[in-house]
Amino acid sequence: MRVRFAPSPTGYLHVGGLRTALYNWLLARQSGGTFILRIEDTDRTRFVADAEEDIVDSLEWAGLDVDEGPETGSYRQSERTALYDAALARLLEEGNAYIAFDTPEEIEQMRSRLATDTNPNPRYDWSTRSHMKNSLTLGTDEVALRRERGDPFVVRLRVEPGAEVLFTDIVRGDVRFRTDDVDDQVLMKSDGLPTYHLANVVDDHDMRISHVIRGEEWLSSVPKHVLLYQALGWETPRMAHLPLILSPTGGKLSKRNADKQGIPVFVREYREAGYEPSALLNYLALLGWHPESEQEVFSLEGLVDTFSLDRVGPSGVQFDMDKLAWFNGQHIRMRSPEEIAKSQMEALKKAYGDVDEERAVQAARLMHERMAIASDLVGFEYLFKAPSDWDEAGVRKRWKDDSARLVQTYRDALMDVQEWTAEQLEETLRRVTGQHDVGAGRLIHPVRLAVSGVSHGPGLFDLLVYLGRDAVCERLERAVNALG
RNA sequence: GCCGCGUUCGUCUAGGGGUCCAGGACGCCGGCCUCUCACGCCGGUAACACGGGUUCAAAUCCCGUACGCGGUACCA
Numbered sequence: 001m002r003v004r005f006a007p008s009p010t011g012y013l014h015v016g017g018l019r020t021a022l023y024n025w026l027l028a029r030q031s032g033g034t035f036i037l038r039i040e041d042t043d044r045t046r047f048v049a050d051a052e053e054d055i056v057d058s059l060e061w062a063g064l065d066v067d068e069g070p071e072t073g074s075y076r077q078s079e080r081t082a083l084y085d086a087a088l089a090r091l092l093e094e095g096n097a098y099i100a101f102d103t104p105e106e107i108e109q110m111r112s113r114l115a116t117d118t119n120p121n122p123r124y125d126w127s128t129r130s131h132m133k134n135s136l137t138l139g140t141d142e143v144a145l146r147r148e149r150g151d152p153f154v155v156r157l158r159v160e161p162g163a164e165v166l167f168t169d170i171v172r173g174d175v176r177f178r179t180d181d182v183d184d185q186v187l188m189k190s191d192g193l194p195t196y197h198l199a200n201v202v203d204d205h206d207m208r209i210s211h212v213i214r215g216e217e218w219l220s221s222v223p224k225h226v227l228l229y230q231a232l233g234w235e236t237p238r239m240a241h242l243p244l245i246l247s248p249t250g251g252k253l254s255k256r257n258a259d260k261q262g263i264p265v266f267v268r269e270y271r272e273a274g275y276e277p278s279a280l281l282n283y284l285a286l287l288g289w290h291p292e293s294e295q296e297v298f299s300l301e302g303l304v305d306t307f308s309l310d311r312v313g314p315s316g317v318q319f320d321m322d323k324l325a326w327f328n329g330q331h332i333r334m335r336s337p338e339e340i341a342k343s344q345m346e347a348l349k350k351a352y353g354d355v356d357e358e359r360a361v362q363a364a365r366l367m368h369e370r371m372a373i374a375s376d377l378v379g380f381e382y383l384f385k386a387p388s389d390w391d392e393a394g395v396r397k398r399w400k401d402d403s404a405r406l407v408q409t410y411r412d413a414l415m416d417v418q419e420w421t422a423e424q425l426e427e428t429l430r431r432v433t434g435q436h437d438v439g440a441g442r443l444i445h446p447v448r449l450a451v452s453g454v455s456h457g458p459g460l461f462d463l464l465v466y467l468g469r470d471a472v473c474e475r476l477e478r479a480v481n482a483l484g
Numbered sequence: 485g486c487c488g489c490g491u492u493c494g495u496c497u498a499g500g501g502g503u504c505c506a507g508g509a510c511g512c513c514g515g516c517c518u519c520u521c522a523c524g525c526c527g528g529u530a531a532c533a534c535g536g537g538u539u540c541a542a543a544u545c546c547c548g549u550a551c552g553c554g555g556u557a558c559c560a
Binding site for chain 2: 191200319320
């Protein structure tokens, strides 16, 4: 099995693109096949300089390793023009393509001239090409003259009406189009570069791609591709068109649309936000695919073992940040505190100056169950510095009239604790509350508030152990003074 | 407009003629655990788009309608 992920460097890698890459990669890995990265950079007007780098980095971050790609050979379409030119020459020679000199303005004029209510958008096709300036209408002398003169031209696929193109999509089953509805697609633009349709067919053939797995937006152009394969006498690869990822309000998950929903569209944004790549992948895998069992949480390896194209559904799917967050929580709990801490060292240092890695690991251990995302670790300020103030609502609820006295008593008692362990700290606390004839909670809550500034968090005694005697006593002291 | 693809809880989905007064997951709502918050566990809420057929029997097959999405570029 040879599959490819073929993004165009017109922007950063999109989450939808990552899912397409994932499905391709999964199939390659489980079949012992080859995963190819091909850069479709035939549109010079929309080229984004750092897009390819982002695509490569994002795939690497996700753990989808590339077997063949720009790093290993000529896998950028801009480097493969000789191949397209050869295909073009053959199509032209055999009458399956023709040259057209119409300027964009002239085509526009044709469209507005021919537009009617029932056909508001006339195509350049079998029914209109006889009114246009092309090698089918112009006569050989005129064509030769224009070419000599250097008139700009494009090459178009010659699609004749009256036939049917039928193909079997792995996800959707049999799909058929009439050639009457297929336009004479431009194969080579006037800048000499091929369009996607030509380059894609030539490359898939040349790279011996066995399965084309891509988004549903390509389904309508399949007939053009099939016609090209036929004209070139090549075998058509198997195809699977994946359901599109939609925004929660419906419609394509475009940058604009998604931003409004608070959904990042670029993979790099998930990386920057601190998501677990395995969680993103897990979520994306389930977006359109369902395993035979009811298992939902998968490692990447688990997906390799379980994934199959015939359990991919055909209908569009809405992106759900809440569910992604849940997957992230599942995956973060599968990782060790050591790994989590390590991944956050840079951010920690940025926020708090020099942070000891072992210290960060302890913090991660403490907060493991409470993190939705690894970057949350940085947000637990009180683990790395004393609170500067105390949550107002928390104070109102937990800081009673006797709190200062109790906390002060506990603080004094802590000075005498032999071993700074959770057991001893708890024992000490219960002794204090016992002496004052109040419940333990009466002291636990104020102490937590005093040392952390907030009224929620890890088990109090684990927290005190983590903070250490000096910090705890100092924080208790400050709180008593401030809160009275 | 035309062409194509789709339509089961709010969302992701299971299901492919009887085992489905439709199962799981997220979310939401209760509860348990508990020093808080999380985690975890238990329970609840909620769906076969509509109309015709076919059949003893339809969420499942067929047709139509509606709706959604994609395409309709010298963009991919």
